[in-house]
Each structure stands twice: as C-alpha cells, then as structure tokens.
Amino acid sequence: MPSFEIPDGPTTVALKGGGQAPQTGAIQFSVTNRSGGPRSGRLSLRVTGDTRAEWFKIEGETERNFLAGETHTASVVISVPPGTAPGDYPFRPRVVAVNDPDNDFADGPASTLRVDASAPPPPNRTWLWILIAVIVVVIVGGVAFLAFRPDGDEPPPADPPPVADPVATLPELSGRPLAELEALATQHGFQVTVAERVEGLEPGHIVSVFPAANTPITADLRVTAIVDPGIAVPDLRNKRLAAAQNEIRQARLTLSEIRQSCRQSGVDDLVISQEPAGGVRVKLNQPLVITITDVQTSCLVFRPEILRIPSDLVFRRM
Incomplete structure (x- = not known):
C-alpha cells in the first residue's frame, strides 16, 4: 500500500494572458x-x-518530511510560452517515497491544462x-x-567627363613599303591579303590598299594591298648582243649603256657582265x-640616251 495519498486536485486549469507574453x-x-510513521x-x-x-514549477521544497498522518499543500506556478499550439494538455501531481521511489508512489487525479491561441505578434515598426x-x-x-554657408561660396566644379581613347585609323599607305602595313597589322591584330601588279614602283611597295586611308582599325578589319613585285632582271651573261636586247625588251626593262671589252680572240658581241645582276628585282623600265x-x-662606249637613238639600234662599230 502506498505511503502517500493525493486525494484532490484541479480537473481543468484555465490560463491567463497570451499574445507576446506567456499564458500563466x-x-x-x-x-x-x-503510513503509520514519518516519511520523506x-x-x-x-x-x-x-x-x-x-x-x-513547485514553490518551496519539492522533497518534504511528513509526520504520520500529516498533510502538506503544494502550490504550482504554470507558465506556457507564447506560440504554443492551442489545446488541452494533460498532467497529474505525483509523490514518491524518497527511500523507495520505484515502488512507493501515488498519483493525484488527472488534470487538463487548457491553452488558448496566442495573439499574433505586433508588427515590428523599428525600421519606421x-x-x-x-x-x-x-x-x-x-x-x-x-x-551658415558664407556668401559667394559656390559648389566645386564637376569633374570633366572622361575623354575616350582616340580610335586608330589606317594611314595613307600608297607608295609605302609593304613592311609598314605588315607591322601595323601585327600591332593591331588585323588581317592583310596581298595581290601583285607591276606599276613602276620600287619592288615591294604598295600600289593601293582597300579599304582606303582613315578607315578605323578594328580586330576584324580585312585589308587588301596591291603591291608592285618589280621585275626580275634576266641573266644576260654568255648571250649574244641581239638575244640580250630581245630579253631586255620582253622583261620591260631598258638598255641604257653598252660597254665594250677588247679581246684578242673569242666570240664577238658576247655579254660578259651586266648591271644590275641577273635575278635582282627592279622597277619597271629599269635601265641596264x-x-x-x-x-x-x-x-668604245655607246650611250643611247645621249645619242638619242633607241638602244636596240645601237651598233657596236661605227
């Protein structure tokens, strides 16, 4: 038989408060x-x-000494935090013997804690x-x-707008060496296509370009250059004078001077040297x-331009 008895207790507990405060x-x-004797x-x-x-929370000591037949009254404070779901929450008061808690205990009548819905929190107006x-x-x-601003003060002038970097453009390249255009293409990263046409410029010089000068240079620019390749001087050595004159005409060059080298024997009218040398590239109508x-x-030395007669009509002997 249990040493203790809890004969009474509330069946339903209604709480007060709510909202942002606990229900209490x-x-x-x-x-x-x-029991017949003192108990704890x-x-x-x-x-x-x-x-x-x-x-x-039980007020006072939770562990108490009881004389035989003595009754103690326990007061309990209840605090349910805000946000707890509304409803009925069951509980019972209990007392256990300190010297035999597993076997000697008693429960009071079942009670219900009734929790109402909490009011929504008021809006936070701190930001306002x-x-x-x-x-x-x-x-x-x-x-x-x-x-308090002194008279005559004016706000400082605004910073001038940033100046955009100037856009590079193609220079005038007609008559300039092709190497100048190639260096420009390497610097700015655009592409160059070269075509050849003999026009009488120095070999490797530009006749014309497309697009024209002052075109803005961009990475996707494509430039076509017409370049004068010049004319390769034919090798006239060991050829007779008539054959040499014919090759000079076909190569679109001119014969400006015929020099003679006296020999005691050998083949007459045979070319033994030339200026410029064979294989050298020269411009159109370059004198040889x-x-x-x-x-x-x-x-004898014959100079056709001085004698005012075509070089192909020059006679070696007078």
Missing part, C-alpha cells in the same frame, strides 16, 4: 502521509502527450522610426548648411648596263 496560471494539491516524500508533476515539464530619424537628420543638416666582247677593235 497556478494550482494547489494536497499530499497526505497514510518528493513532489512532482507527471506530464503526458505534448505537455512539457518545464511549464510547471529609423527611417524617420534619418529623414530628420538630413533635413536639419541641409537647413543648417544653407543657413651590259658589257660585251669586242674582238680586235678599239674599245
């Missing part, structure tokens, strides 16, 4: 020592379901007060600045000078 309440229950008992609340033990304070500070500061053999005659 208080109850009392009596504990009586029914420990008081507590037994919770079930979703009820939480931390909502309950901060905004009002900032606006007031700005207005007061502006008024003070205008009121050749030296031919003159067997058993005195050496």
Whole structure:
C-alpha cells in the first residue's frame, strides 16, 4: 500500500494572458502521509502527450518530511510560452517515497491544462522610426548648411567627363613599303591579303590598299594591298648582243649603256657582265648596263640616251 495519498486536485486549469507574453496560471494539491510513521516524500508533476515539464514549477521544497498522518499543500506556478499550439494538455501531481521511489508512489487525479491561441505578434515598426530619424537628420543638416554657408561660396566644379581613347585609323599607305602595313597589322591584330601588279614602283611597295586611308582599325578589319613585285632582271651573261636586247625588251626593262671589252680572240658581241645582276628585282623600265666582247677593235662606249637613238639600234662599230 502506498505511503502517500493525493486525494484532490484541479480537473481543468484555465490560463491567463497570451499574445507576446506567456499564458500563466497556478494550482494547489494536497499530499497526505497514510503510513503509520514519518516519511520523506518528493513532489512532482507527471506530464503526458505534448505537455512539457518545464511549464510547471513547485514553490518551496519539492522533497518534504511528513509526520504520520500529516498533510502538506503544494502550490504550482504554470507558465506556457507564447506560440504554443492551442489545446488541452494533460498532467497529474505525483509523490514518491524518497527511500523507495520505484515502488512507493501515488498519483493525484488527472488534470487538463487548457491553452488558448496566442495573439499574433505586433508588427515590428523599428525600421519606421529609423527611417524617420534619418529623414530628420538630413533635413536639419541641409537647413543648417544653407543657413551658415558664407556668401559667394559656390559648389566645386564637376569633374570633366572622361575623354575616350582616340580610335586608330589606317594611314595613307600608297607608295609605302609593304613592311609598314605588315607591322601595323601585327600591332593591331588585323588581317592583310596581298595581290601583285607591276606599276613602276620600287619592288615591294604598295600600289593601293582597300579599304582606303582613315578607315578605323578594328580586330576584324580585312585589308587588301596591291603591291608592285618589280621585275626580275634576266641573266644576260654568255648571250649574244641581239638575244640580250630581245630579253631586255620582253622583261620591260631598258638598255641604257653598252660597254665594250677588247679581246684578242673569242666570240664577238658576247655579254660578259651586266648591271644590275641577273635575278635582282627592279622597277619597271629599269635601265641596264651590259658589257660585251669586242674582238680586235678599239674599245668604245655607246650611250643611247645621249645619242638619242633607241638602244636596240645601237651598233657596236661605227
């Protein structure tokens, strides 16, 4: 038989408050020592379901000494935190014998803690007060600045707008060496296509370009250059004078001077040297000078441009 008895207690507990504050309440229950001698008992609340033990606090000592037949009254303070779901939460008062808690205990009648719905939290208006304070500070500061600014003060001039980098454009390249265009293409990363046409410029010089000068240079620019490749001078050595003159005409060059080299024997009218040398590239109508053999005659120098006769009509002997 249990040493203690809890004969009474509340069946339903209604709480007060709510909203942002905890819902609170208080109850009392009596504990009586029914054994024939003194006993020590420990008081507590037994919770079930979703009820939480931390909502309950027994005032005074939870472990008490009881004389035979003595009754103690326990007061309990209840505090349910805001946000707890509304509903009924069951609990019971309990007392256990300190010297035999597992076998000697007693529960009081079942009680129900009724929790109402909490009111929604009021809106947080802290941001509104901060905004009002900032606006007031700005207005007061502006008024003070205008009121105490010395006469004649003017705001500092605004910074000038940034100047855009100039856009590079194609220069005038007609008559310039192709190497200048190639260096420009390497610097700016555009592509060059080269075509050839003999026009009488120095070999490797530009006749024309497309697009024209002053075109903006961009990475996707495509430039076509017409370049004068010049004319390769034919090798006239060991050829007779007539054959050499024919090759000069076909190569679109001119014969400006025929020199003679006196020989005691050998083939007459044979080209033994030339200026410029064979294989050299020269411009259109470049004058050539050749030296031919003159067997058993005195050496003479003929200059067709001075004599005002075509070079192909020059006779070696007068």
